[in-house]
Amino acid sequence: MRETTSFLRQNGISYRENYPVQAHTAYKVGGNAELAVFPASLPELRVLIGWCRSRKLPFFLIGGGANIIVSDDGLPGITIFTENLNQLKLQNGKIVAQCGASMETLALFAAEHGISGFEFLYDIPGSVGGALIMNAGNNDGEMKNVTCLVQAVTAANRIVSLTGRQCEFGYRTSRFKEDKLVVLQATFNASDRRPEKAIRAEMNRIKEERHRKFPMEFPNGGSVFKRPPGDYAGRLIEVSGCGGLRVGNAQVSTKHRGFIVNLGNATASDIRGLIALVQKQVKTSQGVALEREQIFLPEDTGQSNV
Numbered sequence: 437m438r439e440t441t442s443f444l445r446q447n448g449i450s451y452r453e454n455y456p457v458q459a460h461t462a463y464k465v466g467g468n469a470e471l472a473v474f475p476a477s478l479p480e481l482r483v484l485i486g487w488c489r490s491r492k493l494p495f496f497l498i499g500g501g502a503n504i505i506v507s508d509d510g511l512p513g514i515t516i517f518t519e520n521l522n523q524l525k526l527q528n529g530k531i532v533a534q535c536g537a538s539m540e541t542l543a544l545f546a547a548e549h550g551i552s553g554f555e556f557l558y559d560i561p562g563s564v565g566g567a568l569i570m571n572a573g574n575n576d577g578e579m580k581n582v583t584c585l586v587q588a589v590t591a592a593n594r595i596v597s598l599t600g601r602q603c604e605f606g607y608r609t610s611r612f613k614e615d616k617l618v619v620l621q622a623t624f625n626a627s628d629r630r631p632e633k634a635i636r637a638e639m640n641r642i643k644e645e646r647h648r649k650f651p652m653e654f655p656n657g658g659s660v661f662k663r664p665p666g667d668y669a670g671r672l673i674e675v676s677g678c679g680g681l682r683v684g685n686a687q688v689s690t691k692h693r694g695f696i697v698n699l700g701n702a703t704a705s706d707i708r709g710l711i712a713l714v715q716k717q718v719k720t721s722q723g724v725a726l727e728r729e730q731i732f733l734p735e736d737t738g739q740s741n742v
């Protein structure tokens with residue numbers, strides 16, 4: 437690790453050792469990152485990934501932290517935070533967004549420029565990178581609909597540009613996830629024009645509707661499980677008698693059964709224990725194996741580890 441910190445110092449890349457990750461996650465749980473790195477530009481991120489790949493150093497990536505449950509024991513090695521890579525611009529009639537830009541700012545940027553198609557993103561927490569990996573979406577749209585081109589770094593440390601089609605978006609999945617690609621930036625379609633007022637009205641409608649349904653009064657990570665074919669995780673959880681079920685200070689939301697909430701001072705192991713309990717109870721009661729949408733770090737090393 438000393439070699440890496442001296443590399444970071446030499447390249448002027450900001451880092452912190454033994455850094456608390458909790459505040460960077462939607463659930464507000466998890467231990468410390470052994471080495472947290474905060475690249476301030478895409479060239480810094482590129483150099484950093486090159487360093488890790490060439491030395492076969494595993495690393496984790498955290499965007500908005502909206503879809504991860506970091507272990508109470510923390511994250512070993514290098515954790516890269518993309519939050520400072522948040523620039524957005526209009527270029528050749530399209531929107532170009534860096535990987536750490538938030539969904540909310542992307543939706544607001546599109547609205548300000550009278551560009552429609554991004555309204556559905558307004559209330560999805562997290563970053564462009566995280567949203568592309570997961571093909572984030574809801575009833576009103578998904579990333580697949582707006583993505584033209586994504587610049588990413590491959591596991592072999594090459595930069596590639598993938599068209600929307602080449603991203604192989606599926607339900608909460610993409611090629612980035614499968615091929616261990618790191619998203620640098622993305623270009624989005626900006627051809628659907630509407631008056632800003634109408635776009636904002638639609639954004640607010642979607643947000644209000646979601647906030648009526650979601651338990652936003654407690655820290656939560658959105659839907660815990662993927663929707664099983666032909667059914668809803670929330671319905672299965674309800675009929676299996678899991679509504680309100682608790683492990684420590686984690687609880688299956690009484691407002692939206694598909695969510696788990698942190699009632700205050702819950703630990704990652706409370707949440708993970710509750711997820712396992714719900715999966716077991718739903719399997720026993722309904723015969724359905726609920727698949728987790730949320731990512732356990734470090735266990736589900738995902739696309740970011742070499």
Ligand SMILES: Cc1cc2nc3c(=O)[nH]c(=O)nc-3n(C[C@H](O)[C@H](O)[C@H](O)COP(=O)(O)OP(=O)(O)OC[C@H]3O[C@@H](n4cnc5c(N)ncnc54)[C@H](O)[C@@H]3O)c2cc1C
Nearest residue numbers: 499500501502503561562563565566567572573619657658
């Ligand atoms: C209240 C709430 C509501 C939600 N509603 C929705 C919803 O309606 N629809 C939906 O789809 N999701 C929803 N989510 C889940 C979450 O918002 C999305 O999955 C979001 O896309 C996660 O983005 P992130 O930047 O926070 O990713 P993180 O949680 O930081 O990371 C998720 C994964 O992406 C990887 N990653 C992050 N950045 C990059 C990058 N640049 N390159 C490669 N890999 C990267 C991480 O390593 C990790 O594996 C909700 C979450 C919350 C808390």
